[in-house]
Amino acid sequence: MxxxxxxxxxxxxxxxxxxxxxxxxxxxxxxxxxxxxxxxxxxxxxxxxxxxxxxxxxxxxxxxxxxxxxxxxxxxxxxxxxxxxxxxxxxxxxxxxxxxxxxxxxxxxxxxxxxxxxxxxxxxxxxxxxxxxxxxxxxxxxxxxxxxxxxxxxxxxxxxxxxxxxxxxxxxxxxxxxxxxxxxxxxxxxxxxxxxxxxxxxxxxxxxxxxxxxxxxxxxxxxxxxxxxxxxxxxxxxxxxxxxxxxxxxxxxxxxxxxxxxxxxxxxxxxxxxxxxxxxxxxxxxxxxxxxxxxxxxxxxxxxxxxxxxxxxxxxxxxxxxxxxxxxxxxxxxxxxxxxxxxxxxxxxxxxxxxxxxxxxxxxxxxDKLRSPLFLVRKKVDLALHRLFPPQVGAALHADRAHHRPLRRRPRPCPAAGPPAGHGPRRHRNARRRHPRRARRPLPRHPIPGRKEGDVMLVHPTGQAHPLVEPADFAGPRLPEEVAAHEPQLRAVFAWAGEYLGGPHPDLGRRGAVCPFTDTSLQRGLFYLSVRAGTPSDPDELAALLLHYRDWFAGLEPRTGPGAQFKTILVLFPDLAEFGVVDRTQELLKAEYTRLGLMLGEFHPGPPQKAGLWNPAFRPLHSPVPLLAIRHMVPTDFPFLRDDDTTVAAYLQRFGGRVPTHLRDEVRAAADRLSTPAGS
Incomplete structure (x- = not known):
């Protein structure tokens, strides 16, 4: 009808x-x-x-x-x-x-x-x-x-x-x-x-x-x-x-x-x-x-x-x-x-x-101000800083322009010098290194405009989503009420992210980390968790809840530039016992998110039955707590999108001119498929 x-x-x-x-x-x-x-x-x-x-x-x-x-x-x-x-x-x-x-x-x-x-x-x-x-x-x-x-x-x-x-x-x-x-x-x-x-x-x-x-x-x-x-x-x-x-x-x-x-x-x-x-x-x-x-x-x-x-x-x-x-x-x-x-x-x-x-x-x-010499000098200084430090201050200089996103912030106790034990990015204990790796210097955390290091917690502007938790938040005497009851699950997911996602795995089928972006995301302070209690059974209910996090994600810095690809929000559902709703929600929203340049990933203890790209017997989406992860789409994501014409079209629209060399033949074949009328 x-x-x-x-x-x-x-x-x-x-x-x-x-x-x-x-x-x-x-x-x-x-x-x-x-x-x-x-x-x-x-x-x-x-x-x-x-x-x-x-x-x-x-x-x-x-x-x-x-x-x-x-x-x-x-x-x-x-x-x-x-x-x-x-x-x-x-x-x-x-x-x-x-x-x-x-x-x-x-x-x-x-x-x-x-x-x-x-x-x-x-x-x-x-x-x-x-x-x-x-x-x-x-x-x-x-x-x-x-x-x-x-x-x-x-x-x-x-x-x-x-x-x-x-x-x-x-x-x-x-x-x-x-x-x-x-x-x-x-x-x-x-x-x-x-x-x-x-x-x-x-x-x-x-x-x-x-x-x-x-x-x-x-x-x-x-x-x-x-x-x-x-x-x-x-x-x-x-x-x-x-x-x-x-x-x-x-x-x-x-x-x-x-x-x-x-x-x-x-x-x-x-x-x-x-x-x-x-x-x-x-x-x-x-x-x-x-x-x-x-x-x-x-x-x-x-x-x-x-x-x-x-x-x-x-x-x-x-x-x-x-x-x-x-x-x-x-x-x-x-x-x-x-x-x-x-x-x-x-x-x-x-x-x-x-x-x-x-x-x-x-x-x-x-x-008034455009005539002021002081105002003109300030504009010149802003642009000079942007040239010197584009990833750090670029978004801050434009925060009062077309893409403003309001954020309310909640005071929190100052954290200790580093994250709690067990929550830094570590390598999987059972994984064997195939080659020596050069030691790396820690990457600087990406500053958030208006936020001093360690003195605030990110809070949704309308209260529709729970605060975003970072590893440093555990250093205070207590977490906010909305998340304190789930501190063990939050700690477990941070440990899982650092050890499992950020490290190699013997069953992965290739070298490197399970998720190559996680380690850098944690080091830059761009890896956020939020927790939602309850047992929703309807994908539409989860989709509505995620809408707030998705729009919030778009407003968090950095919104553009190389650093944006490392920004991640994981929404945890610790009370869920029936994990299928997580899979169905991801399937419902996948095309919509890719059209917006985002990736939505499902993880749970099931685990999800999606096979690894390099080892079909491996189930890489296992996590200690059911969750859905939001991040930016990147050019190397094509293998996750290739089986659906809608997501392929979204990928081509966004990355058609900068496809990685090792994916070009596969992307070209998918593009040819889209341009061929059905049944011909």
Whole structure:
């Protein structure tokens, strides 16, 4: 039986989530109060702040297969060009190739998403305004060209923006929290056209900023060589929108505050006076969802749930991440929609609350600090440190940018100088060395931004996952309550990791450690354990629990660079007596995790019946406690993925250009298999 979804709003979040739902088998209908954005003249009439696409948004577009088609519509921005009275200053976003943003016109991106949704069978109803929402069915009443009509669905998505009608109706008769705040500044958009010679009038591959106490301009490049400049001013005052209503005053203001704009925008006065100022609003609300006893529901996404000021450049990217996360929650709970919606809100709301705060702070940076000599010196020092110590400080320097993840931290007693006896990385006692090994110096622990060595324990930002335990935590007088009861199992797993995973084994069938990454992970302080009591028997239940750890894993440093491959979280289930649920959960989630560039491994005393790669008689996944392990996928993981076309495709998408030499023939054969139609 087909499931029906109704999306209110055909903007970026609405059209993207319609694509995701159609991919998941829903019959999708979209209601939009405005007309079709593809109609002639709409592109020119529309007004919106240009968008900076970051890694968060790129992930979603890649997941639906649209990223490559959108590439010609984007312009890479590798840093800021700051326009100051004494000249221009370039501030790079970073040193790595991927530390950039991509500028794209909202209209162009929206049209591409609508086209993709229609290609997948989504129905769009234009000119339909929401007049009522019934939570009990759920159903939406909309007034269209032919009068009012009631639309029912199993799932209703409110993606209708900061002034969401769905949100307003959803909260009626319920206890809801709603915070809506308008900034005392507004904005107008101006066009910086290409020059008379057809070339850009200024550097195209950068975000341009004109800072100032009484005004701010931010300009994004466009694919045609022009730039879209957004002028932010106070609504009131002599130098605000209310005071700048005459041509002479407007020209004098720009000549005094932003003198080079008179050259870059020859008709700046006419453009400025032709546009009405628009408002800037931030919205926080709770709850985001409502469900019925029959298993149907309504949920808010994007600006309808968490509108933010545009000064951090992550509003669209956060909305896209909403769509991607909702899709994963629906996949984790395919037969339990209320649970999926609750998991979605729990996963996303803490991050969007932090984003709202960061967006407001960045307004001050753009307006004031970019002109400060001390601030500019600090930026230069940051980049110099990054060049000298990229693995250690790179992520910390960018922690206040697009990939911020909130972490609460719990004080703990200072540990002793080293880990407890029996928990360092040691070699398997029964293993014979086939050749002498050179002694190695201990690798430095990877510092975590904001964390002093030994004084905190990592705690999940929303409390949905238990603390992450490291070997040094045992040096204190006691562990936190959540994990203290399972200290023997935790110690046993750390010992097993150091001795078994980190060492050779006579039955392995090859030289080296059972898991080549474990030893380095332990030495770098990137090997974490968490423990969950109880006896879940349903893979969906375990999948929902792992969702919190998976998202937490993504936020832990290091997120990029060579050190990231050594980061590992092991989630222990010490009360489980029936180990099959661990195997079934891994099988359920394997494709989803590999699509995200992650590996999920199952271990238990059974042991799992998967044979060793080098010795079919060896069962390498034996562990003293049932557990599931999360780590990054690496190029040498192909042998674990080769038997499933979905995981092979995920591997090829991520590592197609850097396959290890010894795996190239096997990977090439798998790629050929994927490209051959079935039955041919």
């Amino acid at each position: 087909s499931r029906h979804a109704l999306v209110v709003g055909s903007g970026l979040a609405g059209s993207l989530t319609a694509v995701y739902l159609a991919r998941r088998g829903y019959l999708v209908r979209v209601l939009e109060r405005r007309g079709d954005p593809r109609a002639p003249g709409v592109r020119e009439e529309g007004r919106s702040i240009n968008l900076g696409l970051s890694q968060r948004g790129i992930v979603a577009l890649r997941e639906i297969g649209l990223l490559e088609r959108l590439a010609p519509l984007t312009v890479p921005m590798r840093g800021r060009v700051v326009h100051l009275p004494d000249g221009l200053r370039f501030q790079p976003y970073g040193l790595a190739e991927d530390q950039i943003l991509h500028s794209v016109l909202r209209h162009d991106l929206n049209v591409a998403l609508v086209d993709e949704a229609e290609r997948r069978g989504v129905e769009f109803l234009w000119g339909h305004r929401v007049t009522a929402v019934d939570r009990a069915k759920p159903a939406v009443t909309a007034l269209g060209p032919d009068g009012e009509e009631v639309h029912t669905a199993d799932l209703v998505i409110g993606a209708d923006g900061a002034f969401s009608a769905v949100r307003g109706h959803l909260g009626r008769g319920r206890r809801v929290d709603l915070h809506q705040e308008f900034l005392e500044w507004g904005y107008k958009e101006l066009l910086i056209p290409v020059g008379d010679d057809g070339r850009p009038r200024t550097e195209l591959r950068a975000l341009h900023v004109w800072p100032g106490d009484d005004g701010l301009i931010v300009a994004h490049p466009n694919a045609d060589g022009s730039l879209t400049a957004t002028v932010f001013l106070p609504f009131d005052g002599e130098h605000g929108f209310a005071g700048l209503t005459e041509p002479g005053r407007v020209r004098d203001f720009f000549a005094r505050r932003f003198p080079d704009t008179l050259t870059l925008i020859p008709d700046v006065v006419e453009q400025f006076l032709d546009h009405e100022p628009a408002s800037l609003v931030t919205v926080r609300t709770s709850p985001w969802h409502s469900t019925t006893d029959e298993g149907r529901g309504i949920v808010l996404i994007g600006d309808a749930a968490h509108a933010v000021y545009p000064f951090f450049g992550q509003g669209m990217n956060a909305a896209f991440e909403d769509c991607s996360t909702l899709d994963r929650c629906l996949a984790a709970h395919p037969h339990d929609l209320p649970r999926a919606l609750a998991a979605f809100e729990a996963a996303r709301k803490p991050h969007t609350d932090v984003l709202a705060e960061l967006s407001e702070r960045n307004f001050v940076e753009l307006r």
